[in-house]
Amino acid sequence: KAGxxxxxxxxxxxxxxxxxxxxxxxxxxxxxxxxxxxxxxGLQFLFEYFSETQRNKGNFPxxxxxxxxxxxxxxxxxxTLELGDSALYLCASxxxxxxxxxxxxxxxxxxxx
Amino acid sequence: xxxxxxxxxxxxxxxxxTVTLSCTYDTSESDYYLFWYKQPPSRQMILVxxxxxxxxxxxxENRFSVNFQKxxxxxxxxxxDSQLGDAAMYFCAYRGLYNAGNMLxxxxxxxxxxxx
Numbered sequence: 001k002a003g004x005x006x007x008x009x010x011x012x013x014x015x016x017x018x019x020x021x022x023x024x025x026x027x028x029x030x031x032x033x034x035x036x037x038x039x040x041x042g043l044q045f046l047f048e049y050f051s052e053t054q055r056n057k058g059n060f061p062x063x064x065x066x067x068x069x070x071x072x073x074x075x076x077x078x079x080t081l082e083l084g085d086s087a088l089y090l091c092a093s094x095x096x097x098x099x100x101x102x103x104x105x106x107x108x109x110x111x112x113x
Numbered sequence: 114x115x116x117x118x119x120x121x122x123x124x125x126x127x128x129x130x131t132v133t134l135s136c137t138y139d140t141s142e143s144d145y146y147l148f149w150y151k152q153p154p155s156r157q158m159i160l161v162x163x164x165x166x167x168x169x170x171x172x173x174e175n176r177f178s179v180n181f182q183k184x185x186x187x188x189x190x191x192x193x194d195s196q197l198g199d200a201a202m203y204f205c206a207y208r209g210l211y212n213a214g215n216m217l218x219x220x221x222x223x224x225x226x227x228x229x
Binding site: 003015029033035042043044045048050054056058088090092094097101102104105106107 | 155156157158159160204213214215216217218219220221222
């Protein structure tokens with residue numbers, strides 16, 4: 001069974017641009033969560049989607065958005081990139097919302113220049 | 114809001130020895146889950162062990178065990194017979210039982226080095 005797949009693995013953008021990151025959950029998983037990991041702030045929850053609906057949202061500005069498709073694949077978008085958005089973005093999937101067994105992908109490393 | 118604190122930024126252990134990683138948390142909830150995750154250089158977070166707060170018995174997974182002290186809000190991870198493959202970042206995490214979905218609150222992490 002394939003694991004959680006995140007694309008791309010690495011991304012370089014400049015300030016002011018926007019970026020879209022993709023996450024394909026494990027087959028059969030319907031919940032997808034996103035986390036931002038930085039050296040300064042550590043791991044922070046961005047949002048969670050279940051059955052195409054946002055279930056929870058972390059304390060991030062509106063520039064950060066996401067969506068989930070009917071096949072459970074999810075994308076997150078960051079508009080008007082800032083230098084501080086440079087981070088590893090991790091996606092995790094689980095069978096259902098609130099299911100404690102989370103499976104993480106290897107992340108997308110975003111660098112904003 | 115819940116907070117999770119890992120006071121040891123780095124720890125070192127000799128191969129085959131035992132090491133304990135510390136974690137404290139703050140919450141006003143009575144029911145919750147606690148986790149230890151491992152993040153190797155591949156960056157993928159891997160669940161090591163999970164503890165339900167309503168269970169008094171400490172969780173154990175092979176060489177990994179926890180010491181859960183609910184009143185003290187302490188949740189330490191003990192790794193026995195340390196192996197070179199245990200070298201990684203370890204994160205302690207908290208999740209509320211109700212209405213939290215998969216929203217985890219993580220500690221700052223402890224880098225574990227294993228010496229051969």
